[in-house]
Amino acid sequence: MDQTLSPKQQAVDLITRAQDILIVSHRNPDGDSLGSTLALSLILEKIGKKTTMACPDTHGQIFSFLPKISDILQKINTSKDLVISVDLKNAHLGKLGYKKIEKENKVEILITPEDGRFEEGDVSSHIKGAKYDLIISLDTPNLERLGSLAEPADIFYEVPVINIDHHPANERFGKVNWVELVATSTAEVLVSLIEALGKDKPLLDEQVATCLLTGLIYDTSSFQNVNTTPKSLTVAAQLVAAGAKQQEIIKNLYKTKSLETLKLWGVILQKVQEDKEGRFIYSAVNKDEIEQTGSDEGAIGGILDELLKSATDVDFALLLSERDGQVHGSLRSIAKGIDVSVIADLFGGGGHEVAAAFRVEGNLQEKQDLILSKIKSSRASGDQPKEDGEIPTSETVGIPTVSVGKPTEEPKSEAVEVVEEEKPVEEKLAEEEPNPKVIEEKAETAKAPTSEVAKEEKPEIEEKPEMEEKPAELPKDESEPKSELKPEMKAESTEPTKDSNEDADGIFSFSTQIPKSSDAVEPQEAIAPPPPPEPNSDSLTKW
Numbered sequence: 112m113d114q115t116l117s118p119k120q121q122a123v124d125l126i127t128r129a130q131d132i133l134i135v136s137h138r139n140p141d142g143d144s145l146g147s148t149l150a151l152s153l154i155l156e157k158i159g160k161k162t163t164m165a166c167p168d169t170h171g172q173i174f175s176f177l178p179k180i181s182d183i184l185q186k187i188n189t190s191k192d193l194v195i196s197v198d199l200k201n202a203h204l205g206k207l208g209y210k211k212i213e214k215e216n217k218v219e220i221l222i223t224p225e226d227g228r229f230e231e232g233d234v235s236s237h238i239k240g241a242k243y244d245l246i247i248s249l250d251t252p253n254l255e256r257l258g259s260l261a262e263p264a265d266i267f268y269e270v271p272v273i274n275i276d277h278h279p280a281n282e283r284f285g286k287v288n289w290v291e292l293v294a295t296s297t298a299e300v301l302v303s304l305i306e307a308l309g310k311d312k313p314l315l316d317e318q319v320a321t322c323l324l325t326g327l328i329y330d331t332s333s334f335q336n337v338n339t340t341p342k343s344l345t346v347a348a349q350l351v352a353a354g355a356k357q358q359e360i361i362k363n364l365y366k367t368k369s370l371e372t373l374k375l376w377g378v379i380l381q382k383v384q385e386d387k388e389g390r391f392i393y394s395a396v397n398k399d400e401i402e403q404t405g406s407d408e409g410a411i412g413g414i415l416d417e418l419l420k421s422a423t424d425v426d427f428a429l430l431l432s433e434r435d436g437q438v439h440g441s442l443r444s445i446a447k448g449i450d451v452s453v454i455a456d457l458f459g460g461g462g463h464e465v466a467a468a469f470r471v472e473g474n475l476q477e478k479q480d481l482i483l484s485k486i487k488s489s490r491a492s493g494d495q496p497k498e499d500g501e502i503p504t505s506e507t508v509g510i511p512t513v514s515v516g517k518p519t520e521e522p523k524s525e526a527v528e529v530v531e532e533e534k535p536v537e538e539k540l541a542e543e544e545p546n547p548k549v550i551e552e553k554a555e556t557a558k559a560p561t562s563e564v565a566k567e568e569k570p571e572i573e574e575k576p577e578m579e580e581k582p583a584e585l586p587k588d589e590s591e592p593k594s595e596l597k598p599e600m601k602a603e604s605t606e607p608t609k610d611s612n613e614d615a616d617g618i619f620s621f622s623t624q625i626p627k628s629s630d631a632v633e634p635q636e637a638i639a640p641p642p643p644p645e646p647n648s649d650s651l652t653k654w
């Protein structure tokens with residue numbers, strides 16, 4: 112890779128040479144991560160690439176209007192094929208088949224020569240590399256945020272990664288790191304990539320524009336946030352001109368609430384309380400209440416921004432929600448100059464000045480009072496609102512200054528973990544302190560950041576929601592008809608011609624796809640019986 116090229120040029124170069132591209136984005140998907148993923152997939156398919164989209168968590172209902180959204184997988188297949196090669200110098204291929212020996216938990220592959228005689232030394236084997244030849248990570252500051260997609264993370268070290276993002280905390284884990292701090296959203300960065308890829312033919316169509324505009328609208332809260340830049344407005348205008356369905360996006364993102372969401376909001380609003388001394392409002396919702404309304408945790412996200420944040424005469428709003436044995440705290444500043452990341456920091460959390468979050472192990476009942484009293488005493492001890500017009504410092508602009516510590520390194524009374532806010536907030540830093548040094552930083556292969564700047568930006572915002580994670584149920588193989596495994600030679604094979612069963616790499620593939628359900632599944636479980644033979648289906652004989 113030519114290091115003198117810009118990250119954009121390097122990205123274009125890698126994409127041009129790749130065939131099978133995996134697009135991944137962070138846990139707890141949002142409008143930017145989803146819109147960007149979908150737009151990029153649509154574009155890459157247009158230029159003849161095969162793409163797979165993956166996000167470790169399911170998306171919220173409000174995003175269902177986006178094209179192709181149901182194609183986003185929650186799991187990626189990281190399994191690798193075992194390739195058995197047979198040298199044909201001594202014999203020509205006649206028939207090829209296999210049989211499974213249940214007792215010994217083995218499969219035998221039988222190759223009958225058409226003429227000549229095979230020698231034992233004609234056989235060799237190797238493990239085929241990862242299925243994908245390129246990974247593009249979108250809107251994701253580090254591998255941890257990819258959740259189960261990066262567990263194990265081997266594939267991210269074996270396959271080149273293009274890391275496209277706009278978060279200051281990005282760890283630059285890619286081979287190419289295109290991190291534009293001045294961009295409002297990853298979608299905005301992609302507009303420039305799409306232009307570069309579409310030199311020969313324009314690629315921006317209605318669907319792509321709608322996906323990208325969703326990302327821009329989401330990350331700027333419909334251009335309300337302070338991170339809204341002139342460029343983002345120009346790009347948005349360009350997208351609307353290309354047919355982006357702005358009204359449909361607004362309707363789905365902001366004007367459509369399911370009855371379940373409204374019920375949950377009702378519960379939350381009913382329980383809102385004010386702490387006069389601490390100058391904040393708070394509400395809390397437990398697991399049962401979430402379940403009773405029929406909504407999911409994803410429905411909680413919007414209420415802070417849409418309702419609680421409108422409260423007057425308080426400094427900030429706090430919402431506690433119980434999820435999977437943890438209490439999640441979400442914070443929004445209301446009064447100008449209040450930095451809620453300081454509050455989140457009390458519990459090992461982090462975030463930005465205007466929005467932050469934390470997570471505490473335990474249930475709501477036992478932790479609520481503890482959390483509230485800790486906040487109150489911190490407020491009492493002099494966390495005063497900052498003066499308006501104060502010159503932003505690295506702290507006030509939301510550069511997280513908390514150090515990330517595993518619970519073992521930071522013994523605290525309660526096990527806390529740092530979380531990132533569900534809803535991305537404005538990257539004020541991006542606007543106020545664009546750091547050319549970082550933007551210009553050239554690709555580094557999966558290395559820890561070495562520069563001072565990079566260290567400073569080491570993300571302490573780490574999110575472990577896992578709340579929406581519903582790994583796809585994989586079919587079990589119990590139902591497999593055992594009779595199919597009987598070692599009886601089937602005679603209906605055809606001539607071993609290459610064309611019908613050779614894939615792009617020239618490797619024979621069984622017409623009976625062995626359903627590789629998941630890498631987590633025991634190999635022997637994953638092997639399904641061959642389906643009933645179809646005459647002339649291929650030249651591989653099953654017996």
Ligand SMILES: [Mn+2]
Pocket residue numbers: 143144250277295296297330535
């Ligand atoms: Mn984003």
